[in-house]
Amino acid sequence: MKHIVALLCLFISLQSSAQKVDAETLKTIYNTSLTNGKSYEWLDHLSNQIGGRLSGSLNAERAVEYTKEELESLGLDKVWLQPVMVPRWVRGAPEFAYIETAPGKTTSVNICALGGSIATPYGGVKANLVEVKSIEDLKALGKEKIKGKIVFFNRPMQADLINTFEAYSGCVDQRYSGAIEAAKFGAAGVIVRSMNLRLDDFPHTGSMSYGDLPNSQRIPSAAISTNDAELLSGMLSLDKNIKLYFSQNCKQLKDVQSYNVIGEITGSEFPNEYIVVGGHLDSWDLGDGSHDDGAGVVQSMDVVRLLKESGIKPKRSIRVVLFMNEENGLRGGKKYAKVAKAKGENHVFALESDSGGFTPRGFTFDCSDAVFNKVLQWQPLFKPYLIHYFEKGYGGADINPLKESSKTLVLAGLRPDTQRYFDHHHASNDTFDAVNKRELELGAATMTALVYLFDKYGTSTITAEKQLKN
Amino acid sequence: MKHIVALLCLFISLQSSAQKVDAETLKTIYNTSLTNGKSYEWLDHLSNQIGGRLSGSLNAERAVEYTKEELESLGLDKVWLQPVMVPRWVRGAPEFAYIETAPGKTTSVNICALGGSIATPYGGVKANLVEVKSIEDLKALGKEKIKGKIVFFNRPMQADLINTFEAYSGCVDQRYSGAIEAAKFGAAGVIVRSMNLRLDDFPHTGSMSYGDLPNSQRIPSAAISTNDAELLSGMLSLDKNIKLYFSQNCKQLKDVQSYNVIGEITGSEFPNEYIVVGGHLDSWDLGDGSHDDGAGVVQSMDVVRLLKESGIKPKRSIRVVLFMNEENGLRGGKKYAKVAKAKGENHVFALESDSGGFTPRGFTFDCSDAVFNKVLQWQPLFKPYLIHYFEKGYGGADINPLKESSKTLVLAGLRPDTQRYFDHHHASNDTFDAVNKRELELGAATMTALVYLFDKYGTSTITAEKQLKN
Structure with a gap:
């Protein structure tokens, strides 16, 4: 009996110490994003120096170049362009x-x-x-x-x-x-x-x-x-x-050549298990696509940067993927999934931000009940950041095609406040001034925190899931 | 034993039926605010037809007149002005x-x-x-x-x-x-x-x-x-x-004469128990005071209107109080409390909205632990509206002086999203265009829902509180 009690105490103490480490790590992530984030600066360039980025346009290609260069400056393990043919529709005269x-x-x-x-x-x-x-x-x-x-x-x-x-x-x-x-x-x-x-x-x-x-x-x-x-x-x-x-x-x-922009931190323990975080680089042409989906792009870019800045060395390979052509073809999302399947890459988790750069409220998870119950255990860690919304639901358009490649893949979507989103969506007022710096940064931190937890605890989640299915 | 089980079943069934009624009522309140709210229209007038309303200014007096007339048009039981002397500071030339x-x-x-x-x-x-x-x-x-x-x-x-x-x-x-x-x-x-x-x-x-x-x-x-x-x-x-x-x-x-604007729905069962809902009518002079605190004013006005529109007949007397001079003197809040005390009015609950018209996240409650635990039982009713933040904390500057009049008074403050608030606070960009109609209306509905619940269950809360104290 004594041994059992001692073991139980040890278990509880280990668990609470792990929780403490996680709470501290999340604090570091949020603090870093709010005091030393890059997402807003990147969005300023993407919105104000480049502008609307309709697939096949010159601006879309400039956005590919710019984000590739910025990812390269972060000292990731790999940065590359994934070719994809995209439709090209032009508006012409007003x-x-x-x-x-x-x-x-x-x-x-x-x-x-x-x-x-x-x-x-x-x-x-x-x-x-x-x-x-x-x-x-x-x-x-x-x-x-x-x-x-x-x-x-x-x-x-x-x-x-x-x-x-x-x-x-x-x-x-x-x-x-x-x-x-x-x-x-x-x-x-x-x-x-x-x-x-x-x-x-x-x-x-x-x-x-x-x-x-x-x-x-x-x-x-x-x-x-x-x-x-x-x-x-x-x-x-x-x-x-x-x-x-x-x-x-x-x-x-006619269709033209374009690219998904991809950056990777190669995992230290399980380099062949992939976690994807992404948004879409293309936008409609009327505004500058700040909310849809400039925000998701720069938040995803900052996820890999915030992991590094927070001193986190991922066990799994973390990929930031900036998908091309979500708006009128989804070619980028489909292409990424196709290549992943052809290469037999084991994607374990994918997170998309494509609902605007407003105050984050939580996530929707596209996964089994078993995995969702596991994920719910992380919810209290997010409470200090007013992240409360953990629900089952859709991940995102760009990551959805990845589902075909793995039955145990978990998809998630960042869920920001939605009240103002459709005031700007696909219109000429989807512009940089409609994005609040802190709201954007809170979103980037929230995504980073979830990626950190999935990377740290991912295997046990997936294993539990596999066991349940077998 | 059979009797006990039967009683228990009856109790549970009554409780769940009450919960169902409450859930339906909240749905009606939110739907009415989002499809037939008046808060945004009122704010448009207050911000764009009147403008900044510094205490003692002509605009402040115009706001008193306007809101009194609008409250009178709602068919409340009483509408009156409560005189209060306010300081008058003028900015002069730029x-x-x-x-x-x-x-x-x-x-x-x-x-x-x-x-x-x-x-x-x-x-x-x-x-x-x-x-x-x-x-x-x-x-x-x-x-x-x-x-x-x-x-x-x-x-x-x-x-x-x-x-x-x-x-x-x-x-x-x-x-x-x-x-x-x-x-x-x-x-x-x-x-x-x-x-x-x-x-x-x-x-x-x-x-x-x-x-x-x-x-x-x-x-x-x-x-x-x-x-x-x-x-x-x-x-x-x-x-x-x-x-x-x-x-x-x-x-x-020199100090000048001004007014708190007050409207009342007299309670059907306990007319001498008062519930106050309010914001402050004065603002700084640089912008038009849309967030601080035009939003709180029009939301509070819509609380009494939404109660009526939703077919709710309050048991207690519900007062909307538009306080004068929160910004540079708090004279209105102090005067209201002084008069309430002198008249021996039994105030049981007061709710203030003075944190901007952004998406509501919840409330802070200034009350005993016993009352707070009671209030927490209502939290699930708010979940469909993404209202998740129920914490102990400050009610609001204008209602705070009321605490002196009653030890069992419960104070609460509406807590909206805070990320953008200080971009506008007390500056020339605190203007109508920074307020989103839906966010404002969600706030008004959230306040109305809490007032409905306090009115309905108020006595038992307060009684429990009294019993605990005695």
């Missing part, structure tokens, strides 16, 4: 649109072409409108009422959802699939209410798809600002016969 | 300051007079500087090194504190007491680094005090922007003989 209530009586409205859309015919499109709230509404109307008209998708994001990403998910089908569905009924074009919870004048772009629709049947598709969506809807309720004119000359060009 | 490296070689810097400061002598002050990090540093230097010089307090807010209010508390003695301490050593004036974690060009004002110092010994005191504090410190490190010039013509005038 879009132009107005509401016409009578010949010559017009009111300008703010629109932007959706990413992937075709141009309007030379001279633009002018037509009557049909306002719908959903694709179901559209189908219920049928060809007769739609043919030759501009379909105006005007379902707002649901304001009473606390998580604004849920509100986004509940609306984005209008933007992504509105054109292909309206084209089937012979519409002349599509105008979609911007995915924005706020009433303002910024149109928000984002990807859309024509699926397999033949070129001849494709119709132009644009987003309208929420203020102008309200205006248009109000005017339509007074007079069904008003017209909308819009013109855009965007174009899909 | 301040002006420069660093002089040699006669005629000057660099302008951004300063603002601290609230309560005297003016500089006619023509301004020009003198050499002594840079110190603290009042202790100042005392260590002594009269000889300080006499005739401008004391430059330059201790920055501590960046590695997660709660920025802690960093503020750790620095604000320089602003509040810098002048009185420097005057004792014969300084010519005081320049204080702005209480701001960010490096930018905005000087941040705030209250300072001369204590009992005779008028003849008082010296002028101003805040300098963080960028210019860095510049000045850097230039001083190169040349101790540079001079600073500053001029300001602020003035303390």
